[in-house]
Amino acid sequence: MLRNKHDETPQVDADREEEYHFSSEEEQEDDIEDDEYEEETADSSDDCDNDSEQIPVAKRAKTVSWRTERDADKLPKNLRFQPAREPGPQLSPADPLNPLSLFKLFFSKSVVSNLCKNTNAQAARAMAKQCKYPWTDVSVEELYHYIGLIFYMDVVRMYSVADYWRQDPFFSVPFPSTVMSMDRYHAILCNLHLSDPNADENDGDTLFKVKSLMDSIRQACSAHYQPRRNVVVSERFVLRKVKPVIKAKLGFRFFVLIDSSNGYTADVSVYKTSFPPRPGFSYDTVMSLLDAKALGSGYHVYMDDFYTTPKLMKDLFALKFGACGMYRDQRKDFPRNKSNPLTEKSARGSYRWIRDGPVVFVKWMDRPEVSICSTIHQAYTGEHVERKVRRQGSRKTKSIPCPAPVSAYSQHIVEVDPFDQLLQYYIMHYNSLKWYKKVFLQFLDIAAANAFILHKEQGGKLTHKKFMDQLIEELCSVSEEVPEQSSIQVEHLPVSGALLESHTATTGRQACSQCKKQDIRQLTPWKCQACHVFLCVEVDRNRFLDWHKNIACSGL
Known part of the structure; x- marks a missing residue:
């Protein structure tokens, strides 16, 4: 986990919930022009750095070094939140809640x-x-x-x-x-x-058998709820029954778009194949879940390192979707330069960053090192988190700096955790x-x-x-409670314990099970026909009835 649930980290300003509004077509055209990202000159004496920022990360990795805590990142232009509908349930107050x-x-x-x-x-x-x-x-x-x-x-x-x-x-x-x-x-x-x-x-569609139901579920999820601004792209992998002769993992994944405020599944898609998936699959998955016509614009999307690529981040920004996600260093087009990086000796809480147009790449020294990129946040805006550190032979709490993308990502991923608790996993x-x-x-x-x-x-x-x-x-159309079964069924009858041994009822007596619990040794010839337990059947000591009352009260 990036952040303990008990860590109190303030939410960054760029990630706050903005008031939504609905603009006319003319206003939307103006917004498109206003929201075009423009590079700002950080300092007139820093011409070399400004020129280098116009070069793609993959081409200038050898010339641009990681920025440090001493360097201030600029606040990215905030996308205006314009949802297609008012966020929240799309139901009438008069609709039944049962x-x-x-x-x-x-x-x-x-x-x-x-x-x-x-x-x-x-x-x-x-x-x-x-x-x-x-x-x-x-x-x-x-x-x-x-x-x-x-x-x-x-x-x-x-x-x-x-x-x-x-x-x-x-x-x-x-x-x-x-x-x-x-x-x-x-x-x-x-x-x-x-x-x-x-x-x-034979139409080549591997999801033919579930497509009809999946389309109905997707339409219903979208029709009855409009997500709030912060959404999470997540997944669940369900492994199919694998035969011993097949070494490859065969299964299917559920990719879901979740409202981070309450865990509502706003959209879902299924992918069925052998793994690893084809190249570009993660990019297509995110794009298929983010339908601008159904959602609107200005949404903030959080995702893990399976999906995050520089191309996806920039393309989402061009579509007016902010994005924040962990990334894998070995993936194509991510910064790989070795000038001024974090090392194993870097202090916990140290961070480095590089900005490439609307995308900021941040590395933060935690345990382990965290790599994250965002088109929503500045590299650092003053957040701190609590961590346990070893001092003089004991572990003490220390407040360390935390970059804004890491803080926001951790917060919204943690907020989705209750959704997993609602899932029942019936396939057990x-x-x-x-x-x-x-x-x-x-x-x-x-x-x-x-x-x-x-x-x-x-x-x-x-x-x-x-x-x-x-x-x-x-x-199940149950209007009343299921009637309780009789406390003593027909087969629960007292019979002689000597039926198989002798024709005499006194032969084969054994200690009463109920009396034995009270440290009383009382022999009885009677036992329950169904339970095979020896019990006293006397006028003043009817252990047979007591035994079966206890069974009924326990709900067995």
Whole structure:
């Protein structure tokens, strides 16, 4: 981590939230001319340095040295924030805030109806091949029930899917069997299909099977929320089941555009291939997520070193998107000169910087060294962070300088951390699923997290746990609590413990399990037929009843 969550670092001025406004076409044309970046002369006696700054970094790496703490960087021209819509939820105050209504913004009846159509078509093909499970067409309501059970399996964790239908007096859970049978659940899972199985797949699109659902989710994420100014480009990699003979990692990545203020997923794309990806892939990914027509201009984008390149930073600036990101020193066109760099002996908190037009490249000595570039910030504006340093055999807190890009990057990446806590990672039970079914589970994940964020943004009071509990109840059409099972079932009957040994009830007596807990040795011929536990059955000492009351109270 660049910055401990408890570090208090002030946010840089260039990164503050500005008031948004909507300009006319004439004002927008004027803004385009006004926002063109112009180099300012730092000092009339510094002509050599000014001339060198006009040369691309790759060509002048041998002539321009790293600037030090003694050199002042100029404040970059701030891009005016002009979002396409007012930032925040795009919902009416009268819209319902209950979990199911918000979830259906992303998985609407039309989307689920299309899933049912494709699933039924896939099942028809499987029936022709004599599939394992019997099949009746799935309805929209039943598929919502199925989704509710997927969410339920994260709230109530069991070792495997089969355990949710396990018939055991101690370890069974009653709810799933009231929604659907285990065979029906597996039949839907086996035939679940996101695209038309009868359509031609030979169009060269590797995402053909998820494209329809992905487009619907992307459209819903964009339609119901306008991100605030600071956004983060992030990713999640899901590894497919890899056969031993295949050494390359095969899987798919989810690339997401996240509002750093609350973790809302504003856009998502999926990439499926073997790794490493093709050249230019990271550039295309960021550009595909930043749609100027849908977002507007003036956004500040934070990203990690997988995406950051000088070309991307400058192209985003030309499109009126500020950017800040970590970078890898070995990548093309980054500063590599060895004049006045940081060394292993540099003091912690030392920094160096080079400005190339709108982009400032900064190196900061922390543990380890940090390399970052930005088109939003100055190299340093006075921020400090707290670090533990060793002094006289003990560790003490020391305040050290922190460059503005590092401070802002650390702040917005940390703010996205709660989003990861909302993700449920439902695929823990489904390691052997086909890749497009795992994509389906990830889309459920995103839809549920976004629905909860909209609930909070609209003034909802539910916690995330209560929100998910209520969503499960509504998806599964549970209007009342599941009736409790009888505390003593039919098979829990007192029988003689000597049935297999003798025809005499007094033979084979054993100590009562409940009396033994009270340090009383009381022999009894009676045991529970289901539990196989010896218990007293007396008028004044009915341990059999006490035992099963305790089981009922414990919820087993």
